[in-house]
Amino acid sequence: xxxxxxYFKGFERVDAVRELFGAQTEEVLDNLKIxxxxxxxxxxxxxxxxxxxVSVPYLKEGDERDIYLDVIHELVHVxxxxxGIHLRDNRYRYTNRPTEIEAYTHAxxxxxxxxxxxxxxxEYLWMDNMSEDDVKALADAVNVRY
Ligand SMILES: [Zn+2]
Numbered sequence: 332x333x334x335x336x337x338y339f340k341g342f343e344r345v346d347a348v349r350e351l352f353g354a355q356t357e358e359v360l361d362n363l364k365i366x367x368x369x370x371x372x373x374x375x376x377x378x379x380x381x382x383x384x385v386s387v388p389y390l391k392e393g394d395e396r397d398i399y400l401d402v403i404h405e406l407v408h409v410x411x412x413x414x415g416i417h418l419r420d421n422r423y424r425y426t427n428r429p430t431e432i433e434a435y436t437h438a439x440x441x442x443x444x445x446x447x448x449x450x451x452x453x454e455y456l457w458m459d460n461m462s463e464d465d466v467k468a469l470a471d472a473v474n475v476r477y
Pocket of ligand 1: 404405408430431434
């Protein structure tokens with residue numbers, strides 16, 4: 332396991348992150364661990380101990396802005412984990428699970444701050460493993476037009 336702050340610099344200065352953790356921002360990020368994986372995929376937060384896992388191929392090949400927004404998204408899950416919320420509640424589909432909607436809502440707000448259009452945000456939302464119906468459901472849930 333590696334330290335988040337050795338790889339992702341300056342997130343403690345991002346308002347969207349401070350909004351999540353307030354005065355505890357530095358402490359949370361300093362204590363956050365990352366596990367790098369060689370499998371293709373994206374990022375996630377462990378439901379066991381709250382560490383972040385990141386796909387190395389995604390870091391190498393992914394769009395920098397997408398990766399940034401994913402970190403913002405995952406930090407919402409870090410907060411949820413710290414608050415004792417179960418991250419993978421399988422009573423819900425991924426695209427309407429409350430923990431995901433909260434994380435996507437926060438990332439979309441940051442995307443809008445970066446002046447991304449709804450079309451760009453919609454493309455960002457569409458991950459490789461999603462059907463068109465899934466991404467439309469997700470876009471509806473976070474008020475992104477398509
Ligand atoms: Zn998520």
